[in-house]
Every structure is written in structure tokens, then in C-alpha cells.
Amino acid sequence: MKFGGTSVGKPERMHQVSQLITRNAETTIVVLSALSGTTNALVEISTALTSPDKQNAAEKIATLEKKYSAFINELLQDESIRAKANEIITEHFEFLKITQKISLSDALNKDILAQGELMSTKLFSLYLEQEKIDHVLLPALDFMQLDANDEPDFGVIQEKLKMVLAQYPTQKLFITQGYICSRAEVDNLKRGGSDYTASLIAAAVKASVCEIWTDIDGMHNNDPRVVDKTIAIEQLSFDEAAELAYFGAKILHPTCIWPAQQENIPVKLLNTMQPTAVGTVIKKEAGSVGVKAVAAKDNIIAIKIKSTRMLLAYGFLRQIFEVFEKYKTPIDMITTSEVAVSVTIDNDLHLNEIVTELNNIASVEVEHDQTIVSIVGNEIAKTDAVLTKLFQAINEIPVTMVNYGGSAHNISLLIPSEHKVKTLQLINKGLFNL
Ligand code: ADP
Ligand code: ASP
Numbered sequence: 165m166k167f168g169g170t171s172v173g174k175p176e177r178m179h180q181v182s183q184l185i186t187r188n189a190e191t192t193i194v195v196l197s198a199l200s201g202t203t204n205a206l207v208e209i210s211t212a213l214t215s216p217d218k219q220n221a222a223e224k225i226a227t228l229e230k231k232y233s234a235f236i237n238e239l240l241q242d243e244s245i246r247a248k249a250n251e252i253i254t255e256h257f258e259f260l261k262i263t264q265k266i267s268l269s270d271a272l273n274k275d276i277l278a279q280g281e282l283m284s285t286k287l288f289s290l291y292l293e294q295e296k297i298d299h300v301l302l303p304a305l306d307f308m309q310l311d312a313n314d315e316p317d318f319g320v321i322q323e324k325l326k327m328v329l330a331q332y333p334t335q336k337l338f339i340t341q342g343y344i345c346s347r348a349e350v351d352n353l354k355r356g357g358s359d360y361t362a363s364l365i366a367a368a369v370k371a372s373v374c375e376i377w378t379d380i381d382g383m384h385n386n387d388p389r390v391v392d393k394t395i396a397i398e399q400l401s402f403d404e405a406a407e408l409a410y411f412g413a414k415i416l417h418p419t420c421i422w423p424a425q426q427e428n429i430p431v432k433l434l435n436t437m438q439p440t441a442v443g444t445v446i447k448k449e450a451g452s453v454g455v456k457a458v459a460a461k462d463n464i465i466a467i468k469i470k471s472t473r474m475l476l477a478y479g480f481l482r483q484i485f486e487v488f489e490k491y492k493t494p495i496d497m498i499t500t501s502e503v504a505v506s507v508t509i510d511n512d513l514h515l516n517e518i519v520t521e522l523n524n525i526a527s528v529e530v531e532h533d534q535t536i537v538s539i540v541g542n543e544i545a546k547t548d549a550v551l552t553k554l555f556q557a558i559n560e561i562p563v564t565m566v567n568y569g570g571s572a573h574n575i576s577l578l579i580p581s582e583h584k585v586k587t588l589q590l591i592n593k594g595l596f597n598l
């Protein structure tokens with residue numbers, strides 16, 4: 165069971181979580197995010213630490229510390245447990261204060277970002293102690309391991325977790341941190357990574373279910389932050405959910421579906437604030453055919469590669485892909501014509517090097533501020549007149565690229581980001597009649 169930031173962000177929510185995790189008879193591993201707003205605050209602190217004037221960072225640390233003091237006062241009534249909590253939180257804030265005196269490195273930045281989950285789990289564990297709920301707090305850094313490519317090392321995670329759990333053969337309830345992991349030093353699974361932690365753990369222990377508890381009643385057909393009227397989807401296949409997560413549905417971390425899919429473990433998306441709502445179940449079977457949802461992914465860069473040498477040539481695509489491979493930059497969308505190839509990437513870390521090398525074989529144009537809009541549904545082409553409806557609905561939008569047919573459950577469009585809101589609204593009407 166994974167609980168997101170909002171689900172643990174208030175003392176009364178921690179109380180609610182304690183009730184949800186104690187109602188099942190099965191052994192349960194609970195993964196917690198940082199209290200809502202904490203990771204954002206830690207990112208801001210880290211950024212402020214890069215400036216020579218550390219005053220801004222000091223103020224942000226003080227503000228966050230006050231928030232935690234107030235939280236503890238409300239959460240814990242038992243004097244001795246409250247004293248323990250204050251001691252623990254003081255230690256974490258001492259660390260944050262010391263960072264002002266050290267020069268900021270990548271490793272220190274990751275240490276700073278890890279404080280949120282470390283604090284939330286320790287506070288929740290103390291709350292359970294106060295409520296006399298028997299449990300064990302497992303440090304995620306003891307088993308969540310990355311490999312040399314910065315990807316979760318599933319084999320090692322499985323082995324280490326097994327060893328850790330074997331130390332408590334009769335224990336029924338475990339609490340651990342989402343998001344954080346270790347490589348040589350403390351690291352993380354990128355923003356929103358607690359979902360990924362939960363899915364990896366579920367797969368590692370071959371759990372009967374992986375429940376993601378959040379602040380909404382499941383995956384909706386469209387982004388509820390952008391569109392007024394959206395509806396929850398009852399069932400999704402792993403493939404559909406993976407596409408929605410990867411292409412921007414914030415409710416799930418972009419790559420969190422694969423571990424559960426690999427072990428065929430159903431993933432349920434549930435609402436902590438409304439526990440009786442059906443939510444969404446993600447499993448092997450999609451349950452139905454046709455369009456189910458649309459998601460959007462921002463900060464996309466389009467690269468248009470043109471060369472007349474491509475005419476009747478073979479091996480040209482290989483040359484292009486080798487450049488992206490060399491700079492470890494994944495391609496999301498791709499379209500080709502006789503003399504041009506267009507691709508999109510979401511990572512501009514090596515953009516200059518990529519463009520320089522591509523310029524040796526072709527002419528290259530780069531467009532920033534693009535958004536991928538992905539329409540997802542099992543055997544999407546079986547939706548009655550899906551393409552007609554889609555393109556009629558977004559008639560006024562200047563579409564830059566189209567991908568269709570690559571998979572049986574996805575149509576992706578590339579549009580300039582300034583048109584995202586309008587596009588999602590038009591699709592809501594045209595394809596979902598909402
Ligand atoms: P948590 O802190 O629990 O991990 P997140 O904020 O990461 O929660 O994810 C839940 C949020 O995702 C929702 O509040 C909603 O605003 C947003 N969201 C974006 N797209 C979707 C979607 N298609 N369905 C449901 N929620 C979505
Ligand atoms: N706390 C981390 C974040 O805000 C991880 C998570 O919430 O999933 O990104």
C-alpha cells in the first residue's frame with residue numbers, strides 16, 4: 165500500500181492511513197511519500213543553496229521546520245513519544261542547516277531531497293507506536309538499489325528485501341520510504357517515485373495487490389487539473405496504464421507499471437479521502453476496447469532531420485539512432501518521409517552534442533516547447549471513426565506530428581505547448597462527449 169503526499173500531509177490523514185493499513189489480514193508493506201509540499205520545499209532549498217547569499221535557503225529551512233513542529237504537536241499527544249519526534253526532526257533540520265556551510269554537489273542535493281520521506285516515515289512510525297500498532301520501520305536504503313545505468317536493480321532489490329523481511333518472520337506490518345534508493349550514495353527514483361518504489365516492492369515480494377492511495381478516485385479520462393469534467397476509469401490494462409503514465413498522467417510515476425506487469429500483480433488506484441470509491445484497477449485485461457483516456461507530456465523537443473541522401477538509401481536511420489544512443493537520449497515519437505525524419509526527446513542534457521553530430525549527416529531543425537498529447541485505449545482503432553472524431557475535434561490546433569499504428573492502443577500528437585489546454589478540452593468534448 166503506497167500513500168502519497170496528500171494522504172500523509174495532515175495529522176488527521178495519518179490517523180486515516182493507520183486505519184486503512186490495519187484492516188487487512190494479509191502481511192502489508194506500506195510505502196510513504198513525504199508530507200505534501202515537502203519535496204518541492206527541499207528542491208527550493210537546494211536551489212537557494214546554489215546562490216552565494218544563503219539567507220534565502222536559511223529562511224526556507226526555518227519555514228519548513230516550523231511546519232514540522234506544528235505537525236508533531238497535533239499528531240502526537242503522548243509526551244515521551246512527542247519528545248522523541250522532536251529530537252528526530254531536529255536532527256534532520258540540523259543536517260539541512262549544515263548544508264549551508266558545504267558546497268552543493270549532486271550527492272548532497274540528493275541527500276537533501278531524501279529528507280522528506282525519511283521524516284514522514286519516522287513520524288508515522290511514532291504515531292503507530294503511540295496508537296500501539298505493532299509494526300517495523302524498514303529503511304528503504306537497505307534494499308532499494310540502483311544499477312550502473314541508474315535503473316532499479318530488480319534482482320538485487322528482490323534478494324535484499326527477502327533478507328530484510330526474513331528477520332521478522334511473524335511481523336504483519338512494515339513501513340518504508342518511497343522515492344529514495346541508493347547507488348554509491350543516496351539517490352532517488354525521480355519526482356513522483358514513491359509509486360515506483362511500491363510497484364518494485366510488490367513485484368519483489370510477489371504481492372497479491374499493489375494499492376496506490378492518493379487524493380483522487382482513480383485514473384480519470386483526462387487531466388482533472390486542466391479540464392473541468394473528467395470521469396474515473398474502472399479498469400485499465402497494464403499497457404494502457406503504462407502509456408498514460410509515461411505520457412503525462414501525473415497520478416502515476418512514468419515508469420512505475422513495468423514491475424507489477426512483469427509479475428502480473430494488479431495495481432489499484434484508490435482515494436485516501438474517499439476509501440469506499442471503486443477507483444481504478446490495472447491488470448492484464450483491458451476490460452473493454454476503444455478510447456479510454458488522454459494524457460499530455462510537456463517540455464518536449466522536436467528534432468527534424470532532413471537529407472536528400474536518405475532517398476533510396478539504407479542504413480540512414482541507423483546512423484541517426486546511433487547518435488541518440490551515444491548520448492543515452494531516448495526518443496518518444498518518430499515519423500519519417502522520403503527525405504526527412506522527425507523525432508522527439510524530453511531530455512535536453514546532450515541536445516547540443518546531438519545536433520552537432522546530426523549536422524554531419526543532415527540538416528537539422530530544433531523546436532522547443534512542444535507537448536505530446538496521447539490518446540490511449542485498448543485496440544483504439546476499434547473506436548467508431550476515431551481518427552475522424554479526433555481531427556474534427558482539434559481542427560483549429562496546429563498539429564506538428566502524428567503517430568498512429570505504432571501500438572494498438574495509442575494515438576500520439578505533437579502540438580506547441582501553448583495549445584495544450586485547448587487541445588485537452590476539445591478532445592474531452594469530441595472523443596469523450598464530456
Ligand atoms: P500523490 O501525492 O498521491 O502521489 P499525485 O499528485 O502525484 O498524488 O497524483 C494525483 C494527482 O494527479 C491528482 O490529484 C490529479 O490532479 C493528477 N492527475 C493528472 N492526470 C490525472 C488523471 N488522468 N487521472 C487522475 N489524476 C490525474
Ligand atoms: N516525495 C517525492 C516527490 O514529491 C516522491 C513522491 O511523492 O512520490 O516527488
Ligand code: MG
Nearest residue numbers: 168356414415
Ligand atoms: Mg505522485
